[in-house]
Amino acid sequence: MSNNEMTGAAIIVRALIDQGVEAVFGYPGGAVLPIYDEIFKQNHLKHFLGRQEGGCLHAAEGYARSTGKVGVALVTSGPGATNAVTGLTDALMDSIPIVCLTGQVPTHLIGNDAFQEADTTGITRPCTKHNYLVKDIADLPRVMHEAFHVASSGRPGPVVIDLPKDIQFADGIYQGPEEFDHRSYQPKTDPSTEKLDEALRLMANAKRPLFYVGGGVINAGGEASEDLVKLVRATGFPITQTLMGLGAFPTDDKQSLGMVGMHGLYESNMAMHDCDLMIGIGVRFDDRVTGRLDAFSPGSIKIQIDIDPSSVNKNVRVDLPIIGDAGKALDYMLKNWRSKKMKADASALDLWWKVVNKWREKRCLSYAPDKNIIKPQQALEHLQAAMEKDAREYYVTTEVGQHQMWAAQYLQFRQPHRWMTSGGLGTMGYGLPAAIGVQVAHPDALVVDVSGEASFMMNMQEMSTIAQYKLPIKLFILNNQWMGMVRQWQELLHGGRYSESYTDSLPDFVKLADAFGWTGMIANDPSELDDVIDRMLNTDGPVIADIRVDQKENCYPMIPSGAAHNEMLMGPGAVQDADVSAAGKALV
Template sequence: MTASQAKQETKTAAMTKSGAELLLDALEEQGVDLIFGYPGGAVLPIYDALHARDTIRHILVRHEQGALHAAEGYARSTGKVGVALVTSGPGATNAVTGLADALLDSIPIVCITGQVARPLIGTDAFQECDTTGITRSCTKYNYLVKSSHTLSTTVHEAFHVARNGRPGPVLIDIPKDVQFEAAQYTSRADARNRNCIVTPEIDPNQIDQVVDLMRYARRPVFYTGGGVINAGPDASRTLRDLAKATGFPVTSTLMGLGAFPASDPQWLGMLGMHGSYEANNAMHDCDLMIAIGARFDDRVTGRLDAFSPNSRKVHIDIDPSSINKNVPVDIGIIGDAGAVMSAMLAEWQRREKEEKHDRGRIEGWLEQVDGWRARKSFQYAPAKDAIKPQYAIERLYALTRDKNVYVTTEVGQHQMWAAQHFHFDEPNRWMTSGGLGTMGYGLPAALGVQAAYPDALVIDIAGDASVQMTMQEMSAAVQHDLPIKIFILNNAYLGMVRQWQELLHGGRYSHSYSDSLPDFVKLAEAYGGHGIHATTPDELDAKIIEMIESPKPVLFDCVVTQEENVFPMIPSGAAHNEMLFGEMKEGAVSEQGKTLV
């Protein structure tokens, strides 16, 4: 070997790093400053490398499912890619629920899992499982890294896949010996990028066709979803501008709340199984439906053969597979929601300069919408000596509306009441499990939001059953000084299960009552947090303020009436105009607390 060759070899060796270091370098270049994780044997080299760095903060959760939901909460509230780090075997399998949740709700996360050393793969080694095989159906893409030489470029590609096109979860499975193996770093600029962006250029002819339909429609409606929020803040602003320019009413899925301001007169409220009377009737009777970033899921459409039977349908979505998947449409546009809406708005405004749109065409429609709105479908019968869950949400909203508030939820009745009675004027403020309906989502998701926004007021609106599925994450909240507020609507039931058993199964409440609940105040104190208990309407406001002002994580045990149902409700298999309403008693009140009858 010549002297120059020896010198070059020495230089090359000095430039190499272990796989664990290469992973962290790639994460840093991707802008990652926060990881949610739980260590184990197969990822100890990564944790050892992480110990020497102060550029990436690590939140130690108490269960891997919590890590994935925390990463989801971080991603949904910031618009960035969330990152979770878990070990092999049970660490990876515990992450599956969070991965499936993120896939259905289009949440960009990268999950890094440890794997047994390469020679042991396939030998049934300790804590070995086929992670890539198990997670193939619940990730947008997954990788098994076979060499440290490809590790950094794999990380860059994983972030590219997670955030582009329809966002979603990506998993990187890294054998333990790859984490020790030395290699040179590949920068983001030099890394390959899988072509996951299949969005074609916007077709001006399609935009012309849509605007033609818009200008001649008599009963139009914008049906918006989480895709508007995923497209970024500019997309939400464009939606507002488009609605203002056209005068069309706007409704939204559960996932799209906040993309259009709830305080705007054109807002119809949420649609679907527990949506508003005006939103569902507008969807049923419209003659033009413009779906933007929504996927026509069953909780929105109801009975498909009765779904909006007399409308022309336009569907705008970044995912080609969503077009005509559940509902045949007249015009399908594959594209970023914000970009397509911008093109629609530009064409609308161009035509306005030539000839003003005849607003008289939709006046009768808007009057009809106001008639449906007067039904005040979220009203409920009051209770003098007990807290109604709807009232609890109303007071929570009233006392926090002037604050920098972010809301997560668990899944169940409380989730629907929160969607009905807590109102959002901005995107990325509402984090809930929509597609998978994951009980236990809200508490760890709140950790992720609070870690992203340390000075914000982060509230998990919870149910007494759902919150217990990930209650251990209160320990993480206390350890990492994340003062999340868990507002529990405690009715001692699996509330939505009980509601369906009452309405559909003859009132046979089979295993849906919890007769051994913890003392949530003592539980909060045991974790080192703050516990609050309320049972009457008169004490509720003061105790909500106490919760807001507490510097600690809080468990608020709000005891509510036990057999309240979520109404209105479209029964499974029914059409939008076949809604059920609860019995309205003398003294019924609106969601604003005004007496109606």
């Protein structure tokens, strides 16, 4: 047999290695056994065994988000593939590059309702960027390499390759990645320089400009973020970031107004509403960002730079759409702003900052500390301070709900790829498995999953994975015994009738930690908080810190349903403001 003649399973593993894959997150089963056998025979890629395929997919996502590389998952047919669907949809919504290999029953049994058969390409068609069913061994090398290209280029996303078992056993010829070129898939990455020049002209003339940046900048790579920082500094404009964009620009910088949107900062949302030039980069005007569309930033000229033409004019009509890679656009804008010695309108900008700083004085994130009860915001502020002091680089994942929004508000990210959260799909149970991928990619880093007790329990089986690979993940549970965001909405919209939002019969998290070989600790009142955080960070191995927080605390500011950016609810706490509308008060 020549060097390139091998079985389908060997082709698959060889292609993964040639694509630079180092970690695969998976779960074996009948329809992928030949691939697992090939994995057994080699030492290049390391397999991480999850405890449920849903966890494997989120782990691959965490790996991808924290590295910018393609995350790889491997699952069996039928239930393996259907369990992967949530992670695939999550990755599609947040533009995360994933290649997911699924086993399939042998080709002659497809359509026969065979054991563990599911129409995987049919099921995953709407939740992947693209998918393949390989029915001919001759197609296999091309499909493997093409999948990586599709997943990682243009607007990144998940790709499924469905692999019938007979194809894994069949003999074929391996071909390397360089031998293929895609016929139809050619995403446009070079932005129009005329349009970028126009954008620069608008920037130089703006009176109340605002950068609005999102995950697209992070996906464009580290240089895009560096160029963004330089451009924002050179212009002196304020900048706001979406949930996905946190870390594209240092969130604690004096030019940063923090997160925008439903639970964004007051100054961010007010600036969005009142700006006269919005420079959107790698954003998609999501409904959580815009609030009521017909009242969204009524007086602004809107620039949108995005690699995906379908992101433009989807929700909001923009005045200057620029299709292309955010990194290339930022590079051009920075170079030309400098070389053409362009300047912002200094006096107008000065006035604009005065307005913005007035909004900042509202201190929308202030809260009322309590002597006896830990406030969730307080827990996160203390966590932030402790992570600052820690010598390790910190990475944070989250689950979904109030704790996620508080983490977005109170934690600081100064670099891209440090913040992994399920934004578009809002997948509870994301954070713990995602942390696995992050810690695998960054073995020496400090990886914290900021969690709620309800979300954590959606994928808590992955504690076993974490124990197996000795991943020192820190699980920081803001335990309020409620599905907090559900409860908050029930208060807001359903007369405080708490239908099924109380998490009854919670386990003893310290004992749970012990059962999985983790270390468990609990903080019941504010006096214990710092000690628990300190011990959590300084304990070797994985830790659950059960932080018992105020059960009644809600997340503010909040743009309530159907409201505009300038109609935020500031909350019932320390920032009881006179200008909360009567309707808002009635709701809160």
